Amino acid sequence: MGGTTHDPASQWMTGLFCLSISQHLSSDPSLQQKNTHSQSASGGVVMSSSANNGQQYDDYYKIRHSTAHVMAQAVIERFPDAKIAIGPPIKDGFYYDFDLGRLADGSLRTFTPEDLQEIEKRMRQIVAGRHPFHKRVLSAAEARALFAGQPYKLDLIAGLAAGGVDEYGEPVAGAVEISTYRQDSFEDLCRGPHVEHTGQIPPDGFQLLSVAGAYWRGDEHNPMLQRIYGTAWKNKKELQAYLDRLEEARQRDHRKVGKELDLFSTNHEMIGGGLILWHPKGALMRHLAEEHAKKMHLAGGYDFVYTPHIGRSVLWETSGHLDFYKEGMYAPIEIEGQSYYLKPMNCPFHLHIFKSNVRSYRDLPMRLAEWGTVYRFERSGTLHGMTRVRGFTQDDAHLFCAPEQMPAEIDKVLAFSLDLLRDFGFSRFDLYLSTRPAKRVGEEALWDAAEAALLDALKRSGLPYAIHPGDGAFYGPKIDIYVTDALDRPWQLSTIQFDFNLPERFDLTYIAADGQQHRPYMIHRALMGSVERFFGVLIEHYGGNFPVWLTPVQVKVIPITDEQNGFAAAIAAQLADAGLRVEVDDGDDRMNAKIRNAQLQKIPYMLVIGAREVEEGAVNVRLRSGDRLGTMPLAAFIAHAQAAIVNRTVI
């Protein structure tokens, strides 16, 4: 999700008066596809240095698309009355949506696990038949006749026949050709391309994965369809590699690792959904992360502010939140006849800090930063661990500057953001510039200047970027930064957004050198985005094997017998004095068990202390990786560990 225009959630997230952070896991490789699409639709606006390797993409695209058709055939054979909707290839696979009608009791007819098994079995038979894919082009009238009993197809044809727009109302370049593809007994409305015949679908390269409810065109006002997800690859080996990747992702799931390492928990029944309890070890990591980020902010010219958790309704009326964002806000609290709202965003408070005094151009740029905890209503079905929650803390800042300062300020904040993300171990970035949408506020000159500044900053960054034309919020253009994690998954973290709206609403001014009042530029930015979500992403990126500087317990001292407990305690005291976070395991376990426990807790350094070490006054160092550094003087180990901390390395 995260960032596509068609995502209703992110649409209301961005259609706000203030900084919005997409909390979603951005499992959205559509970005790449979307760019291609934008390019064809709007004449090559997209500039991206991450090249599509077309041939490969085409092969997978054809295999997945064709497998979807084969699946639809198998479904139709088993459920002859099924209505078929759409069945596109997607990242790593495909899906197809079906309407199976209703059962006698009025409930939706759905696929059972047995259905899936049988469908998959039948698919292999169809594939073995080596049926060719036949394309034919037909008129809208012919298409309507062909799909007379298929309401969803008729809906699609209507969109195509209307011309100029596709089924989502997006403009389509060029003339629209209506075509079908047929294999064996199954003919589907489709623009292709497909493989030549079903024999080109590797029978051991695909697998059905899951069934899910999905609304027609993603709109909950529409009928709910039954979607079958599948995956398809060129051969068995690739399929297995993909399944292994899914398993690896399960192993790294931040909810699983968070429990194993005792970092955080949630409790829907007693606390509430989407609300995080940070346990001591998780809280320590959060403290370390924030401490580092805050030092960077102070060095980067930011001023810290603190603002309340609630504010009077007039504040949210002024900001526009009560008009446009009420759905996302919690119900008001009544105090002394006044309504107070829990804050969904920090910006209105920051604007009031700006307004609390007459501002001179000499005060600018003013950079107000706050780790501000906000509360937003999210539908219960969308909540997910730490990455989609109802209460979260933004590393939020608002930059106010004079027009002439703006380009430099953009450069600075972009570089700052990337520096911070790099410090947390991310090295692969994709940047997106979202430009002016049709409905917008602010003068054209403001948009021109802001978009140009953002684009220049992107160019100077030297990193891959792309443009999403028309994808900006109505109040200003923005840059979003996606990082790619260790499992090649993109996540939207940082966002840098112009706002031409709030300075107007709050009537912000400063006195320029000409003695006149001027309106400042205002930029929202969050780098981690939501601290909770960022933490979830970090857990999955590292799979719990955190870099030494962030890990809650850095050193476990392991005396082999209790003869060494005294020496171990003395070692631990010296390590603590050196600033290391250390624990001693002086329990009854054998050394092997102590090592195993430390290993399971993913503690980077284990210092094994036996009689030899005591005699030599040294420590024997084992790493989390299983590597052994051997015996060394304590001072040498401290130097090693401190270097790992300073360099933020993962050992």
Next chain:
RNA sequence: GCCACCCUAGCUCAGUCGGUAGAGCAGCGCAUUCGUAAUGCGCCGGUCGUCGGUUCAAAUCCGUCGGGUGGCUCCA
């Protein structure tokens, strides 16, 4: 919110055709003093998520509510 699947001890799970509950880990106790991923023995621990129905009998079958997981346009 909607669709599917799931809910058994603190955790991970087993429990056959319906005959009234088991293991490992964790915790606690005792013994053990050990050289790089689990020492042994014992003890404690569950009205099988909730409420209701069917039945001589329900963890098991049916319904209900609660909770969890995946999904709800990655464009015919």
